Amino acid sequence: MENTNVLQIGQEPEKQPEVDVSKIIPINRQSWQDKLRAYTKKPFSMVMMLLVMLCTVITAAVVLWILIYTLIRGIPNLTPELFSWKWTTENQSMLPAIINTLKVAVLSLVIAIPIGVFAAIFMVEYAKSTNIFVKIVRMAAETLSGIPSIVYGIFGMILFVEAFGWGLSGIGGAITMALMVLPLIMRTTEEALLAVPDSFREGSYALGAGKLRTIFVIILPAAMSGIISGVILALGRIVGETAALLYTAGSGTNISASYMESGRTLAVHMYILASNALYEPQAWATAVVLILLVVIINGLAEFVGNKLKKEY
Numbered sequence: 001m002e003n004t005n006v007l008q009i010g011q012e013p014e015k016q017p018e019v020d021v022s023k024i025i026p027i028n029r030q031s032w033q034d035k036l037r038a039y040t041k042k043p044f045s046m047v048m049m050l051l052v053m054l055c056t057v058i059t060a061a062v063v064l065w066i067l068i069y070t071l072i073r074g075i076p077n078l079t080p081e082l083f084s085w086k087w088t089t090e091n092q093s094m095l096p097a098i099i100n101t102l103k104v105a106v107l108s109l110v111i112a113i114p115i116g117v118f119a120a121i122f123m124v125e126y127a128k129s130t131n132i133f134v135k136i137v138r139m140a141a142e143t144l145s146g147i148p149s150i151v152y153g154i155f156g157m158i159l160f161v162e163a164f165g166w167g168l169s170g171i172g173g174a175i176t177m178a179l180m181v182l183p184l185i186m187r188t189t190e191e192a193l194l195a196v197p198d199s200f201r202e203g204s205y206a207l208g209a210g211k212l213r214t215i216f217v218i219i220l221p222a223a224m225s226g227i228i229s230g231v232i233l234a235l236g237r238i239v240g241e242t243a244a245l246l247y248t249a250g251s252g253t254n255i256s257a258s259y260m261e262s263g264r265t266l267a268v269h270m271y272i273l274a275s276n277a278l279y280e281p282q283a284w285a286t287a288v289v290l291i292l293l294v295v296i297i298n299g300l301a302e303f304v305g306n307k308l309k310k311e312y
Contacts, residue, residue: 067291074288077281082289087253092273092282094289096255100170100263101293104249105238107174107259108181113231115178116185124193125215138190141183152180153244160248171259173249180244181234188233192226193219221308228305232298239294242267266290 039046081091119137127134156176166172196219204214220227242265250262251272264272270290273283 070284070287070291074284074286077285078288079285082282082285085255092279094266094269094282094286096253097264097266097269097286098289098293099255100249100252101239101265101267103256103259103263104170104174104177104245104265105235105297107171108177108238109231109235111175111178112182112185112234116182116230117189117227119186120189120193121215121220124190125211125219138187141187144183145187148243149180149241150243150247152176153247155179156244156248166260168248168250168252168262169260170249170256170263173245173265174259176244176248177238177241180241181237184234184237185230188230189223189227192223192230195226196222224305224308228301228308232301235297235301236294239265239290239297240267241265242271246271266293 039049082093083095084091084093085095087093087096123134123137153176156172156179160166160172160175161168164172200218200222201214204218205211209217245265245268249265249268251264251268252262253264256263266286267290270283270286273279273286
């Protein structure tokens with residue numbers, strides 16, 4: 001039998017009809033009606049789905065209400081005097097507090113991130129899971145995560161302010177905040193490293209890469225999104241902290257020229273204003289700026305994390 005599908009020399013192949021991709025329906029994709037039909041067959045799953053949706057709506061509504069209420073109370077009170085370079089009793093400027101907040105946050109993260117990330121690398125990549133030392137460190141990290149911030153403040157006051165003789169200073173507040181967020185960064189980094197598939201490690205070793213190169217070239221980039229999430233949570237805690245910083249960094253009103261001087265952060269500034277009824281409008285304005293500062297910082301952290309992250 002002659003094969004009619006064989007092309008002759010110089011003959012152009014026959015064009016196949018184009019397929020409309022938009023009409024292709026994936027077999028693993030369910031519509032909302034299909035999901036609802038499946039849930040109706042299992043009443044318990046249906047109830048749990050409704051509870052999850054209800055909790056989601058309530059949480060989103062509460063967050064949105066707080067945000068809108070703060071903006072309504074704070075935006076009308078934003079004036080140019082609040083951003084003066086120097087604080088006075090007349091203008092109640094928050095600009096020195098913003099600069100002091102950034103200084104404390106940067107130094108705290110510079111101290112906490114390397115220690116937390118390297119500790120997590122040791123526990124995941126080097127130490128055995130049955131190591132008693134690793135179990136003690138994990139238990140200590142979980143315990144320290146639940147300690148109130150006022151305890152960290154008293155510890156920092158006793159150690160840095162009194163024992164070291166630094167007094168109320170930015171460096172004392174920054175180290176105290178680094179100690180506070182260190183367990184958070186370490187635990188989130190550890191979970192991010194554990195989530196990286198073992199096939200990544202095995203493939204790197206099979207290609208001849210050493211352990212250190214595998215960690216820094218393969219494992220850390222793959223876990224970068226989880227690490228950045230921990231850093232963002234830590235940064236939010238640093239920016240919004242008041243109790244620990246009151247006892248260590250103090251409430252200096254001007255921009256501290258060095259880390260050895262006292263300077264209030266934005267959250268401490270807002271707390272002091274809110275404690276005085278005369279400055280309640282300025283406190284609401286400071287709350288708006290604090291929210292915007294957290295959003296901007298988190299956005300920058302996400303941007304840097306996306307640039308560092310590698311897709312596999």
